[in-house]
Amino acid sequence: MIVTELTPFAEQFERLSQDPAHFPDWVQSLRQSGRDRFHQVGFPTTKWEDWRFTPVTAIAQGRFGSGPENSATSEITEWVAQASLADMACRLVFVNGRLQPGLSQLDSLPAGLTVGGLADDLEADGEIATGVLGRQANIEHSPFTALNAALFRDGAAIRLADGVEIEAPLHLIFVTSGGGDAVCSQARNVVRIGRESRLKLVETHVGAPGEAYLTNSVTEIELGEAAQLDHHKLQSDSIAGYHIATTYVSQAASSRYRNHYFAFGGALSRNEIHCYHAGEQVETVLHGLYLVSGSQLADCRTRIDHAMPNCVSHEVYKGILDDRARGVFNGKILVYPDAQKTDAKQSNQALLLSDDAVIDTKPELEIYADDVRCTHGATVGELDPKGLFYLRSRGIPESLARKMLIFAFANDVVQGLRVESLKRHLESVLLADHGLPSV
Amino acid sequence: MLEIKNLHARSEDTEILKGINLRVQTGEVHAIMGPNGSGKSTLAHVLAGREDYEVTAGEILFNGKDLLELSIEERAAEGLFMAYQYPVEIPGVSNKYFLKAAINSIRKHHGQPLIKTSEFLELLKANLAKLGMDKSMMERSVNEGFSGGEKKRNEILQMAMLRPRLAVLDETDSGLDIDALKIVAEGVNALRSPDRGMIVVTHYQRLLDYIVPDFVHVLAGGKIVRSGDRTLAHELEAQGYAFLETEPASV
Numbered sequence A: 001m002i003v004t005e006l007t008p009f010a011e012q013f014e015r016l017s018q019d020p021a022h023f024p025d026w027v028q029s030l031r032q033s034g035r036d037r038f039h040q041v042g043f044p045t046t047k048w049e050d051w052r053f054t055p056v057t058a059i060a061q062g063r064f065g066s067g068p069e070n071s072a073t074s075e076i077t078e079w080v081a082q083a084s085l086a087d088m089a090c091r092l093v094f095v096n097g098r099l100q101p102g103l104s105q106l107d108s109l110p111a112g113l114t115v116g117g118l119a120d121d122l123e124a125d126g127e128i129a130t131g132v133l134g135r136q137a138n139i140e141h142s143p144f145t146a147l148n149a150a151l152f153r154d155g156a157a158i159r160l161a162d163g164v165e166i167e168a169p170l171h172l173i174f175v176t177s178g179g180g181d182a183v184c185s186q187a188r189n190v191v192r193i194g195r196e197s198r199l200k201l202v203e204t205h206v207g208a209p210g211e212a213y214l215t216n217s218v219t220e221i222e223l224g225e226a227a228q229l230d231h232h233k234l235q236s237d238s239i240a241g242y243h244i245a246t247t248y249v250s251q252a253a254s255s256r257y258r259n260h261y262f263a264f265g266g267a268l269s270r271n272e273i274h275c276y277h278a279g280e281q282v283e284t285v286l287h288g289l290y291l292v293s294g295s296q297l298a299d300c301r302t303r304i305d306h307a308m309p310n311c312v313s314h315e316v317y318k319g320i321l322d323d324r325a326r327g328v329f330n331g332k333i334l335v336y337p338d339a340q341k342t343d344a345k346q347s348n349q350a351l352l353l354s355d356d357a358v359i360d361t362k363p364e365l366e367i368y369a370d371d372v373r374c375t376h377g378a379t380v381g382e383l384d385p386k387g388l389f390y391l392r393s394r395g396i397p398e399s400l401a402r403k404m405l406i407f408a409f410a411n412d413v414v415q416g417l418r419v420e421s422l423k424r425h426l427e428s429v430l431l432a433d434h435g436l437p438s439v
Numbered sequence B: 001m002l003e004i005k006n007l008h009a010r011s012e013d014t015e016i017l018k019g020i021n022l023r024v025q026t027g028e029v030h031a032i033m034g035p036n037g038s039g040k041s042t043l044a045h046v047l048a049g050r051e052d053y054e055v056t057a058g059e060i061l062f063n064g065k066d067l068l069e070l071s072i073e074e075r076a077a078e079g080l081f082m083a084y085q086y087p088v089e090i091p092g093v094s095n096k097y098f099l100k101a102a103i104n105s106i107r108k109h110h111g112q113p114l115i116k117t118s119e120f121l122e123l124l125k126a127n128l129a130k131l132g133m134d135k136s137m138m139e140r141s142v143n144e145g146f147s148g149g150e151k152k153r154n155e156i157l158q159m160a161m162l163r164p165r166l167a168v169l170d171e172t173d174s175g176l177d178i179d180a181l182k183i184v185a186e187g188v189n190a191l192r193s194p195d196r197g198m199i200v201v202t203h204y205q206r207l208l209d210y211i212v213p214d215f216v217h218v219l220a221g222g223k224i225v226r227s228g229d230r231t232l233a234h235e236l237e238a239q240g241y242a243f244l245e246t247e248p249a250s251v
């Protein structure tokens, strides 16, 4: 273990153990084991199979502090305003991983929905976090999960009671900004959806443009029987930043989890989603779109544990890579011996806009049951020359024609969204990115 | 308006066009017929600027300009339009967006102001009605999932919206049912005008009963081997291309 890697985080850890916010003992022991684990293994290297294409040396060498305490600067207020979406039921804003009540909007919460900061929940009686926090996010799974356990201070704590359907989405905005200092945000989120309840969640990540900060978030989600969660995540972090996020989802019988991931920012981003089927008739939908250019690296990783029979999973990831950008996609599907009648579809499509852009795709299907339907496909391509010619032969200049085809490729993922304001927002991001005229 | 002189074109190492000569004046409709694989679509694509074909000799003048010097989009903006034998599907781009982008691109090329949305929608509505197309098709992706006939109608719709100076219709009649053929032919006829030229590629006299050509040419083996007036089409319909084998002109 290289001690220098730990030093900056060690300081934070020391400060945390003396934190006036009194975390219960079980949380302190989770923290300690996270710290021990991270101490033991350190940052991953490209020699690790799961990190082969994703070097984190820059993160290991960065000295990330915990950031200023009071962060409601006018810039941050502005970023929050820009990230805000219409028609949300409520909004929780976190700066450097800590809840900012002043920037949040929690008036008139729908009945049955409890929303707040994890630190507040733990300081009270841990009503939401107990039994969920640390249950799925095994510190041995990844050094970053261990690091988050050691260093989280706050995050979102969300609970929806049984039998409640809420149409308007709940918006979580995570802002990271060190005001010049290298800063890390280690948000820890806990989400519990009661039986036969439905919620839509939008998670937005933004930060100080150009800052090389680190966000390392861990989210644990538990879906009750026949519960439904539409989880959207927009990663628009600083182009120089590092974004690591791991989401663990446990699905009880007949539940449906849909995740829509959109990655635009980060010098390096790694988004992991782990879904575990704890009952039958479960549905999992994972859709993703990443747009990277320059020397950005986007690593998207999903793992679905088909542990029970009669469950369905459907996965589509699309990437658009320009310049020297790199994409990594790893989709693991594990079908347990008992999981008969599993129906798992996976597809990964990448559009390479430059000769230097690279994508490493690895579908990993491990199937131990015999009566299953599992398909996967990966395509890597360039823009369709026939389509390009067709558009140009109608007078559309080549540059615009290319943009239209890129937009079309990406828009497909956006059109599937069920949150109108988010759909419009993403359309305008895609249009702006590609300088297309609006219709 | 169009003058093709001794045009030779090849794809990789196969020579496909072997010295085409053709002159189209404004107001004229020329029909091109000829056996499968004789180079009719290749000629249309070379006019439109398809880069898969290399022009090895000859020249093409379009309204006095050297067509071969123009990019694909410049040719279209200058008023050249090819209705595809096999229209391309473009998933994710709606017909409406595509048409408006095309109109505005051409307007920009000529330094004209962009079309007003209301004006665009009116024009679209009128043309859809003429071609018996449902407006819901405009919200769908370009040609995606369209039937063969719907694709052909969509080509003519684009022509009606863009109002080109020279239209090259490559087998627009194939895949159309009898009623659709009439509707599409009427759409084409409505665009016949003294300041517009047309080249109609077809295998069948039936289309030429509706769109009556001023000239008929036979393209065979990469050359125009016969030209005549509309009676030539009747002759071909009756006798086929057997004459090609006996006449030295075809070799």
Ligand SMILES: Nc1ncnc2c1ncn2[C@@H]1O[C@H](COP(=O)(O)OP(=O)(O)OP(=O)(O)O)[C@@H](O)[C@H]1O
Pocket: B011, B012, B014, B016, B034, B035, B036, B037, B038, B039, B040, B041, B042, B043, B052, B085
């Ligand atoms: N891109 C290409 N590469 C190689 N050969 C080609 C290419 N395009 C056309 N050809 C060949 O050139 C010849 C002429 O093709 P073309 O499509 O122009 O014929 P056509 O007269 O339009 O035939 P049809 O009546 O069947 O539509 C054919 O033999 C065809 O296989």
Ligand SMILES: [Mg+2]
Pocket: B040, B041, B042, B085, B170, B171
């Ligand atoms: Mg042809």
